[in-house]
Structure formats: structure tokens, C-alpha cells
Amino acid sequence: MLDDFFTRAVVAGVGVALVAAPLGCFVVWRRLAYFGDTLSHAALLGVALAFLLDLNITLAVFLVCAGVAVALVLLQRRATLSSDSLLGLLAHSSLALGLVVLAFMTWIRMDLMGFLFGDILAVSKADIGIIYLGGIAVLIVLALIWNPLFAATVNRELADAEGMKPARTNLIFMLLMATVIAISMKIVGVLLITALLIIPAATARRFATGPEQMAVVAAVVGVAAVVSGLFGSLTWDTPSGPSIVVAALVFFLVSLSPLAGLLMRTSRPVQGEKS
Amino acid sequence: MLKASEALVTLENAGFERAEQWLVRGVDLTVRRGEIVTLIGPNGSGKSTTAKLALGIHKPTEGAARRSSGLNVGYVPQKVSVDRTLPLSVRRFMRLTKRLDDHQMEEALEATGIAHLANAEVRTLSGGEFQRAMLARAIAVRPDFMVLDEPVQGVDFSGEIALYELISRIRDDLGCGILLISHDLHVVMAATDQVICLNGHICCKGSPDMVAESAEYRQLFGDRATAALAIYRHNHDHTHLPDGRVRHLDGTITDHCHPDDGHHEHHGHDGHHAAHQHDGPEPGTKPEDDGA
Numbered sequence: 202m203l204d205d206f207f208t209r210a211v212v213a214g215v216g217v218a219l220v221a222a223p224l225g226c227f228v229v230w231r232r233l234a235y236f237g238d239t240l241s242h243a244a245l246l247g248v249a250l251a252f253l254l255d256l257n258i259t260l261a262v263f264l265v266c267a268g269v270a271v272a273l274v275l276l277q278r279r280a281t282l283s284s285d286s287l288l289g290l291l292a293h294s295s296l297a298l299g300l301v302v303l304a305f306m307t308w309i310r311m312d313l314m315g316f317l318f319g320d321i322l323a324v325s326k327a328d329i330g331i332i333y334l335g336g337i338a339v340l341i342v343l344a345l346i347w348n349p350l351f352a353a354t355v356n357r358e359l360a361d362a363e364g365m366k367p368a369r370t371n372l373i374f375m376l377l378m379a380t381v382i383a384i385s386m387k388i389v390g391v392l393l394i395t396a397l398l399i400i401p402a403a404t405a406r407r408f409a410t411g412p413e414q415m416a417v418v419a420a421v422v423g424v425a426a427v428v429s430g431l432f433g434s435l436t437w438d439t440p441s442g443p444s445i446v447v448a449a450l451v452f453f454l455v456s457l458s459p460l461a462g463l464l465m466r467t468s469r470p471v472q473g474e475k476s
Numbered sequence: 477m478l479k480a481s482e483a484l485v486t487l488e489n490a491g492f493e494r495a496e497q498w499l500v501r502g503v504d505l506t507v508r509r510g511e512i513v514t515l516i517g518p519n520g521s522g523k524s525t526t527a528k529l530a531l532g533i534h535k536p537t538e539g540a541a542r543r544s545s546g547l548n549v550g551y552v553p554q555k556v557s558v559d560r561t562l563p564l565s566v567r568r569f570m571r572l573t574k575r576l577d578d579h580q581m582e583e584a585l586e587a588t589g590i591a592h593l594a595n596a597e598v599r600t601l602s603g604g605e606f607q608r609a610m611l612a613r614a615i616a617v618r619p620d621f622m623v624l625d626e627p628v629q630g631v632d633f634s635g636e637i638a639l640y641e642l643i644s645r646i647r648d649d650l651g652c653g654i655l656l657i658s659h660d661l662h663v664v665m666a667a668t669d670q671v672i673c674l675n676g677h678i679c680c681k682g683s684p685d686m687v688a689e690s691a692e693y694r695q696l697f698g699d700r701a702t703a704a705l706a707i708y709r710h711n712h713d714h715t716h717l718p719d720g721r722v723r724h725l726d727g728t729i730t731d732h733c734h735p736d737d738g739h740h741e742h743h744g745h746d747g748h749h750a751a752h753q754h755d756g757p758e759p760g761t762k763p764e765d766d767g768a
Contacts, residue, residue: 229561352572355558362531362551362623363573409563410597 210321210388210431210441213329217385218397218423220336222405223343223416224381225398225423227374229406230354235285236273237395239292240382243269244391245299247383248316252309253302259331259383266379269295274372319390319442321434328387335384339377346370351412388427390442400449401426404456422452482509484547484621484653485530489539492525499525502677503539507621507653512644512667514656514684517674518696523657524554526674527623530655547621550614552607554625554657564598566590566609574617584616585609587642589635603630611639615646622646625657643667 228237247262254261269291276287303313315323343350352360353367360367382394389397401423402415409415430445437444455461483506491501500522507513507530515523528534529541531551558564570581585591588608593601601609611627624643628636644667647654656668672681673693680692687693 230559232559348573355562355564355569355572356553356556358528358531358533359551359553359556360573361533362528362553363549365573403561406561406563411563411565411568415563 206322206324207431207435209324209326209329211428213324213332214388214427214431214441214445215424216329216332216336217381217388218401218427219420220339220381221385221394221397222401222419222423223340224377225400225402226405226412226416226419227350227354228378228395228398229402230412234395234399235288235292237378237382237398239273239288239295240266240269240378241386241391241394242292243295243299244382244386244394245316246295246302247299248386248391249299249302249306252306252311259328259335259386262386263379263383265295266382267376270375270379271372274375314440315390316386317390317392318440319386319388319393319445321388321431321441323387332384335380339380342373343377346373347413350374388441389445390440393442393446396446396449397423397426400446400453404449404453407456407461422449426452482544483507484509484544485655486542487526487529487536487539488542490526490529490536490541491538492522492529492534493537498537498676500529500674500676501538503529503674504678505530505655505672507655509620509653510647510651511669512647512654512656513670513672514658514668515672515674516658516687517679521675523674524625527625527655527657531623543621548617548619550617550619550622550652552610552614552622552624552627554629556606556610558598560599562599565594566596566598566601567594569598569609570613570616572613576616580616580618584612587615588612588639604632604635607631608635608639611642615642615650618650619652620650621653621655623655623657627656640667 228234243265244262247265248258250256250265251258251261273287273291276282276291277284282290303309303311312320314320349360349365349367349370350373352363352365353370357367360370381398385394385397401419404422405415405418408418426449427445429451430448431441433439433448434441434444485505485507487503487505490503490505492499503522503526505513505526515526517523525534529536530543531549532541532543535541566585567581570576570584582591582594585594588611590605590608590612593605593609598606598609607627607630611624614622614624627643628639631639643654643656646652647667668684670681671684671687673679673687673690673696675696679696680687680690682690
């Protein structure tokens with residue numbers, strides 16, 4: 202039943218979900234959804250440059266995303282435009298640049314849809330290696346900076362005053378985001394990466410009493426969404442990325458239903474409520 | 477008391493400019509170990525900016541800010557809003573920047589009167605309860621230097637007194653230096669060693685009594701404010717418990733306290749100009765009400 206390419210896709214997707222979920226919690230807590238969108242739009246410029254300069258695609262996407270993140274920090278410091286205008290500017294100009302560069306390279310026959318919405322068939326063994334090596338690196342770094350990053354998320358000035366170095370932590374966090382987008386692009390596609398970051402975290406929120414717990418629950422939801430989404434994709438011949446996102450959406454809706462509330466109340470009596 | 481003179485934080489002619497506007501300028505300030513320095517001043521006078529310069533959150537545009545190395549800092553910012561999406565219990569909030577064992581944590585929560593809220597989610601706390609949690613978090617790490625930016629905002633009046641007492645007791649117990657920003661001129665603690673009156677620059681500074689009598693202070697806050705500046709002296713004969721009851725010196729606990737209930741030998745609160753009554757400040761004595 203399981204074709205080889207499908208096993209590869211599931212293994213790769215599970216790896217991506219495990220890494221995206223804890224980072225996605227920070228995206229939700231810090232209200233960075235649009236930042237995630239900006240980086241993933243910029244990813245297409247990375248793809249175009251990879252073809253142009255004959256680079257590894259994942260590496261090129263990481264470099265472009267990291268460059269956009271750093272550019273954003275620098276532009277924010279100048280502070281003549283608000284953050285959301287800057288993000289919109291960076292997101293859509295890099296997306297447009299990417300599409301223009303790709304259109305110029307008439308000698309390349311590529312499947313643009315695959316990059317925009319993900320492509321199960323495109324996952325190779327090398328991709329799985331990159332996803333797991335990169336993913337493990339991201340999770341290790343995230344574990345190391347977890348406490349300062351969380352403190353800076355609650356209140357940046359408090360973290361700064363008490364020696365948590367939020368500026369450095371934020372920069373590292375942005376690079377982790379760039380990495381996750383680079384490694385998850387083939388599975389869910391450029392346009393839908395942010396969904397994989399946000400929806401599992403949003404689903405986990407209702408069941409979590411602590412930040413660490415929320416990250417773990419989000420990872421479980423993410424893995425479930427990837428597996429069921431990919432099965433759906435195989436069954437109904439739908440593109441992989443949208444299928445995964447639809448599956449995640451279903452989990453989110455279930456978490457909102459009264460059934461989930463009942464489940465939560467029995468498993469977590471009174472805790473987290475004021476006595 | 478040998479260590480008492482050790483300067484923890486020093487600002488020298490420090491100023492901070494943002495968007496071509498000086499938020500504060502020419503501030504000289506030293507907080508020593510075991511000392512409470514209180515900043516007062518009208519809205520926008522640069523109190524919080526001065527505190528952030530002292531903490532190193534802002535780098536001074538001119539002048540210098542020095543902190544002794546390896547300083548363990550506790551900070552209660554003026555405003556912290558915890559996002560709804562953050563699942564954060566008081567217990568986890570206490571461990572935000574430093575490791576704490578359960579004993580340290582419970583002790584601090586006990587001291588600020590919110591031990592019963594340890595497992596509550598931070599976003600469900602009332603304003604006053606959250607202030608207590610922030611203060612508990614700052615003292616739990618046994619800091620060398622604390623900056624308290626309006627630490628008792630939103631706390632009920634009896635709780636306010638108890639927290640001010642706690643702050644001076646912590647100073648005595650830990651020997652830490654405290655930079656305190658007071659939103660309320662009515663209660664500048666007698667435990668304060670130095671009051672600095674800010675209005676974009678230092679107007680006047682000195683002991684609480686000296687500042688209350690200075691012409692600059694009167695000019696800044698108006699004549700009525702002088703009468704309002706009650707210097708709270710903490711030589712009481714009773715303690716207000718978090719649940720509203722009162723413990724007297726002789727160990728008995730009552731629901732209320734009255735001067736003639738037999739538990740008092742003398743007046744507990746010795747207000748400076750009698751503006752500070754036990755039941756609360758008289759309405760109308762607040763300088764904000766003057767419209768000046």
C-alpha cells in the first residue's frame with residue numbers, strides 16, 4: 202500500500218512538524234504570523250537564486266530568509282515605517298523578485314506549483330537527511346535559548362534588565378525561523394508554511410497549562426496533521442501542502458468543539474483556575 | 477555595615493534622547509547597598525526612563541551609567557501585559573529569568589500575600605494581584621539591586637502599606653539597593669534614604685523631609701501637595717494581613733483595628749501632616765485632583 206515515495210514524504214513531514222510546532226508557539230505568543238509569512242514569501246526568491254547560481258535550494262532559501270530577517274531588524278531600527286508595512290514591503294517585493302527572476306530563466310522547466318503548495322514526489326532521501334539534521338540542530342539551539350527567549354516573549358525589558366540578552370536571543374530565533382522555512386518548503390510549499398507554524402500551536406493552546414507543555418501538544422497535533430493530510434493527499438490526489446493544512450484546520454476546529462472542552466475538564470481538574 | 481557604602485549603580489550626568497527629544501537630562505544618581513532611593517515627579521518627567529538607564533535597558537545618549545559587575549537584578553516594570561495566548565501560571569512566571577527552588581518561591585509568594593494563587597494563570601489575576609506576583613518574582617531571587625516602577629499600582633490601600641513595609645524589610649534583610657518609583661506622593665516611605673524629584677531633570681533631592689519643604693518641590697506640585705506629602709513612618713503596633721484581618725503586637729488577630737480597642741498603646745501611624753489617615757487618604761488632597 203505504502204509506496205516508497207509516500208513513506209519518504211511521511212518521514213520528512215513528521216520531521217518538519219516536530220520542529221515547526223515549538224517554534225510556532227513562539228510565533229503565536231509573539232504575534233509574528235506576518236513575519237513567518239514574509240520569510241516564506243522570500244523563500245521563492247531563494248529558489249530562483251538557487252537555479253540562477255546553481256546552489257542547493259535549501260541552502261539558498263535559508264540564506265535569503267536569514268538576509269530578509271536581518272534586513273527587517275535593521276529597517277526597524279531606522280523606524281520610519283511601522284513593522285507591518287516593512288514586513289509587507291519585504292514579503293511581496295521578494296516574492297515578486299523571485300517570480301521575475303524565474304520567468305527570465307526560460308531554459309529552466311520547473312514546477313512552480315510544487316514550490317508554492319508542496320510536492321510529495323519531490324522529497325528525496327537527501328531532503329530527509331537535510332530535514333532531520335537541520336531539524337535536530339534547530340531543536341537543540343531552541344532548547345538552549347528557551348528560557349531567555351520565553352522571558353523576552355513575556356516582557357523584553359524585564360528580560361533585558363535581568364541579564365537575559367533579548368537582542369541576541371531574538372536574532373537567533375529569527376535564524377531558527379529561516380532554517381525551518383528552508384527545510385519545510387518542499388513538504389507544505391512556500392504559501393502555507395506559516396499555517397504549519399501557527400495552527401498546531403493554536404490548537405494546543407486550549408489544552409496547555411504551561412509553555413513547555415503547549416510546545417509538546419503542538420508537536421503532537423502537527424505530526425497528526427501531517428500524517429492524516431498526506432494520506433488524504435494520496436487518497437484524493439490533492440496537493441500535499443494544502444491537504445496537511447486542511448487536516449490541521451480540522452484538528453483546530455475539533456479543539457474548539459464542546460467535546461474537547463469536556464475532555465479537558467476531566468483531564469485537568471481545577472488546575473490553572475483561581476481557587 | 478561596612479558594605480553599606482558600596483555603590484551598586486551610578487548615573488553621572490546621564491541623559492536619554494529619543495526622536496530628537498530629551499526624555500531626561502543631567503541625572504546624577506547613586507544607589508548604594510542597603511539604600512532606598514525614591515523617584516517622584518509628574519507624568520512624563522522621565523522617572524521610568526531614568527530607571528531604564530540605571531538598569532541598562534537604555535544606553536545613555538550623554539553622560540554615563542555604571543553598574544557593579546555581576547549584579548543580581550530584580551525589576552518590576554511599570555507595565556507588563558501578558559498575551560492571552562501565553563499559558564503562564566504564577567509558578568512558571570516566578571521562574572521567568574532565574575532558577576528558584578520551591579521553598580524560595582513559596583516564601584516570596586507568602587510575603588506578598590498571594591501564596592494561594594501559585595497555580596493560577598497569570599492572565600486571570602486582578603491588577604493588584606499581578607503587581608504582587610511581579611514583586612514576589614523580583615524578591616524571590618534575592619537581588620542585589622531592585623528597580624520597582626510603581627510597584628503598588630492597583631493594590632488596595634491596606635495592601636499598599638503592607639507591600640511598602642515588605643519592601644523596606646527586604647532592604648533590611650537582603651541589604652539590597654532599591655530604586656523606587658512612586659506614583660503616589662501621599663506615601664513616600666520614611667524608610668527612603670533619598671528622594672529625587674524629577675521633571676526632565678533633577679529638581680531637588682535629599683531626605684524625604686528636606687524635599688517636602690523645598691521650594692522646587694512646591695513649585696512643581698503646587699502648595700497643596702506639600703500638605704499631601706505624608707511621610708509614612710512604619711513604627712506600627714499592628715500588621716495588616718493579606719486577608720484583611722489585623723495582627724496586633726500582642727499577637728492577637730482581629731477583623732479590624734481601632735485606636736481604643738485595647739491593642740494599641742500609642743498611635744501606630746505617625747503621619748507628617750495628618751493627611752495620611754488610617755482609613756485612607758482624604759479625597760481632594762491628591763495633587764492630580766488640583767487640575768494644576
